[in-house]
Amino acid sequence: MSTEKCQICSADSTPWIHIGGHICSDCYYAAIKLKKFEWVRVKDKLPDIQGFYLVVLKLGEADLVTVLYFKDKEFTFHENVSHWMPFPKPPNEK
Numbered sequence: 705m706s707t708e709k710c711q712i713c714s715a716d717s718t719p720w721i722h723i724g725g726h727i728c729s730d731c732y733y734a735a736i737k738l739k740k741f742e743w744v745r746v747k748d749k750l751p752d753i754q755g756f757y758l759v760v761l762k763l764g765e766a767d768l769v770t771v772l773y774f775k776d777k778e779f780t781f782h783e784n785v786s787h788w789m790p791f792p793k794p795p796n797e798k
Contacts, residue, residue: 712791730795743787750777751788760787 709716713730743760751757754775761768762784772779779785 713795743789745787746785750774751790757788757790759785762786 710730715730751774755773756771757774757779759770759772759779759782761770761782767786772781772785774780774788779788
């Protein structure tokens with residue numbers, strides 16, 4: 705498996721998820737630990753700035769959590785986004 709750069713911290717690592725972008729497992733688990741996961745319904749609000757976001761795709765009976773890019777008031781590559789959330793800031797280790 706090839707390594708890629710994480711969309712949050714830019715570290716070279718094996719991606720945790722990848723559709724339209726990817727995040728490393730370190731950033732994913734840091735976000736869970738910091739309890740920064742607060743989903744926003746697309747029907748309620750869209751992001752204010754363009755960039756990569758964690759999203760939930762509704763695929764029939766299944767939900768898929770992935771990463772998509774938001775630009776021009778829509779998420780690229782997919783129209784079935786039900787929820788989104790911003791990425792947490794990368795860890796600051798000194």
